[in-house]
Amino acid sequence: MPITRIDLSATRSAADRLAIAEGVRRALQEAIGIPSDDRFLIITPHDPADLLFDREYAGVRREDIVYIQVILVGGRPQELKLDLYRRIVANLTEAGVRPDDVYIVLTENDLDDWSVGRGRAQLVDQGTVPGRRAES
Amino acid sequence: MPITRIDLSATRSAADRLAIAEGVRRALQEAIGIPSDDRFLIITPHDPADLLFDREYAGVRREDIVYIQVILVGGRPQELKLDLYRRIVANLTEAGVRPDDVYIVLTENDLDDWSVGRGRAQLVDQGTVPGRRAES
């Protein structure tokens, strides 16, 4: 039940925005095993003047940044996160985003921090999530 | 000093949006003991095309999702969180939101992660927050 916030320029079309969101969703499935119907993403288009970024920080050449914040349950091993970044960039390239323009940040929480409908805590009942280390 | 982000469709009226925010605030008071004047919420209305969700994931029937993210100090026992989810859904039902459309995610942080005015760290001075386990 990751939830993803995507903040980008309003100059990107509705079709491109949808393709970007679908690219992130698919990467979560490919890298971490999130089910395809676990699809929850919030897109916020911004006036370019409100979307600030450095064009060269960390040796990257940014032109039109796409900010992606994924909130997800903690406990996934690092190699899954690294694979997630690569797959998001690969999928977003297909959606017309330059690899240098993809900025990703993860925020982790716990199983009891989610209620995806009806006021129930579905992950507490379920007891685990895909890709999580057994010892977590 | 929870802060709550509410992302919903711009088709919901200003009055409905306010009632939704008040329902979340009241649930925080009822479930966790947050004071009634500890009221900080950010509503972001979206074009429905930018608010993506699966209609049936986890056995829920979503039609017009309301995303609620609460950032709060960690250390509350699980039963308070579960009660919070139930009360948010109950209160939002009164505000005209279907129980299946309520999606909640919590993100926790610590006492020294808050400054609610004047550059002071009010919770560090205060030393605790309502509903927190004594041992935390």
Place this chain on the structure above:
Amino acid sequence: MPITRIDLSATRSAADRLAIAEGVRRALQEAIGIPSDDRFLIITPHDPADLLFDREYAGVRREDIVYIQVILVGGRPQELKLDLYRRIVANLTEAGVRPDDVYIVLTENDLDDWSVGRGRAQLVDQGTVPGRRAES
């Protein structure tokens, strides 16, 4: 690589919004040692009706709140956070924001939670971040 979300009233001008963002960025540099080109901020202007806040909570007199959420790597000592709050407020005062209107919340994560371009995890390679305790 902190990323900062700034939510404020759309009645604040584009020039004021930019000055606010620059004030936060500069405070991150002054208090924590974030490099000046590590500059990533998302501004979201809101209809005042969608930006809810209590006018007097915690002994502060709010009139036109500016919500600032900074997501950053954990492990900075508390005194750096407290200094950050003071410097944000000082810088935002220069940008025309009343000290009582500055609301700050931090969310921490880890080194492997960041990819700032090209799908690489730059902080994993780097191994640390400015201002972090050696033992972290």
